[in-house]
Amino acid sequence: MERFVHSVTLQKQLCTGCINCIKRCPTEAIRVREGKAHILAERCIDCGECIRICPHHAKRAVSDALEVLKEFEYTVALPPPSLYGQYNHLDDQDRVLDALRRIGFDAVFEVAKAAELISDATRRILATGSIQKPVISSACPAVTRLIRVRFPELIEHVLPLVPPVELAARMARREAMQRTGLPAEKIGCIALVPCPAKVTARHTPIGSSHSEIDRSVAIKDVYPALLAAMSHVERPEHLAAAGSIGLGWAESGGEAAGLVSTENYLAADGVENIMRVLEDLEDEKYGGIDFVELRACAGGCVGGVLQVENPYIAKTKIKRMRRMAPYAQNRLEGGVPTEMLWDTDLTYAPVLELGATRSERFERYNQMQKILKGLPGLDCGSCGAPTCEAMAEDVVRGKAQITDCTVLMRHRLEAMLRAKEEQEAARAAGGREEAVVK
Incomplete structure (x- = not known):
């Protein structure tokens, strides 16, 4: 497994x-x-x-602490575009990027820069028609894993490009090696992450045999140190390398809107919403859609649970920055480079299957249906499972017992109580009849 x-x-x-x-x-x-x-x-x-x-x-x-900077001779910060929405009064990225160097990073490489290159590669791939439409973005690791687990029929629609943060790490390491002459293992590429899915993606990358990201530090953990350092930045050095397209990736719809080659796109965010979209995509309910952008966090990456600012306020701040930024500063030269492409196929993860073989799955499925008919169908969660169907599945897998259902237990207790009351009533009635006879 x-x-x-x-x-x-x-x-x-x-x-x-x-x-x-x-x-x-x-x-x-x-x-x-x-x-x-x-x-x-x-x-x-x-x-x-x-x-x-x-x-x-x-x-x-669980993420890494900022102290991981001490583990490498040379460190590169990989700030995502959503980071800029955490702070007030920013006209551009320079103040944040300068502050990152002040708190201990030797260099910075914007994930937004890599995002603009991913956008360009996506436009080219869409133009070739080599992937079955609608093409689903692979930028959100939680969504890609969700497709692997629950929607395997949609795997062939997923865009086979590494996420921007992974591309940023690969480019940053190469540039740092050229600049310093250090070997790859002495250079630390540290991602500042907005959500736990991107922490996990470093340990278990999707579409890649390994990740070039060395450590993942939560934005909420770096926020205080960065805020203090920013107060000392009066004239920041010009370090910004991304434009409006790259910054737009911070919010839901930003990636899709950057694909100027198509207007037939769908963008959704939040777990419940993307579940409905994926179900409809599986049922082929969307016609004429070229591209689908899905983000597990509400509002997009600005809504990640490892951030500080209210996501709606963060979106407003980033929109203001985008108005002042150039449209885009990064484009591909030539074709799509191999470092942007997956080197392993996306495969179905059958963790929800009821058995290893078809006959075992069929037998357990029939058992589950019989158990399900005996359950109340309330989906109350009192048994510890989210639905009655999940409860039936747990029983079949040997992880639970039918007696765990509190509703059935209450029904049984009520039935026992009624039977006892009827018996007592019958005995009382029998006693009265005997007294009358005497």
Whole structure:
């Protein structure tokens, strides 16, 4: 079985056993057992929805601390475009980029720059017609993993390009090696990430045999140090290397809008919305659509749970920056380079299958349907599973018992109570009749 490395973890001491998380997980990867939530690692796509929804902060994303800068002789920061929306009064990227060097990075390489190159490559691929339309963006690792797990029929529609942060790491390392003469292993490419899915993508990259990203630091962890450093930047050095197209990737629809070669696109964000879109795509309900951009976080990357600013305010700040920025500063020369393309195929991850063989799956499916008919169909979550169907599946897999259903248990107790009352009533009636006879 494929090895999964996840960034979303559970702090059991904070978990109260409420069912908020199980109802919102898009892959039904959470169960509540013995009063505590449990994350099923093989199902988790690290979308961070459980982190967002947990009222007790029992879910968190594990990322690297800023101290990882000490592990390398030369470090390059990879700031995403959503980072700029975290701060006030920015006319361009230079103040943030300058501050990154002040807090210890030796160089910076904007992910927005790589995003503009990905946009150019996407336009060229769409023009060739080599991928079945509608073409689905591969920029959000949570969405790509969701397709692998729940929508395998859509795999052939996914754009086979590495995400911008991965391309940025590859380009940044090459430039740093040329600039410093250092070997690759002494150069650290540090991604500043807005969401747990991008932390996971470093450990288990999609479409790539390995990742050039060395460490992943959450934006919320670098935010205070960066804010303090920015207060000392009076005349920042001009370091910005991306225009409006690259900055637009921070918000939902920004990637699709940058594809000037097509107006027939669809953009959606938020787990519940993208689930509906993927279901409709699987049913071939969208005609005439060339490109589909999906982001697991509400509002796009600005809505990542590892950020600080309200996503709607962050979007407004970035829109202001985009108005002042040039349209685009980066284009490909020649064809699409191989470093932008996947080197491994996207394959179906059958973690939701009921068995290893067709006969085993068929047998278990029939068992599940029989169990499901006996369940109340309320999808209340009181048993610890998100739906009655998930409960039936757990029983078939040997992970739960039918007696875990609290509704059935209540019905049985009520039936036992009624039977006892009827027996007592019958005995009382029998006693009265005997007294009358005497």
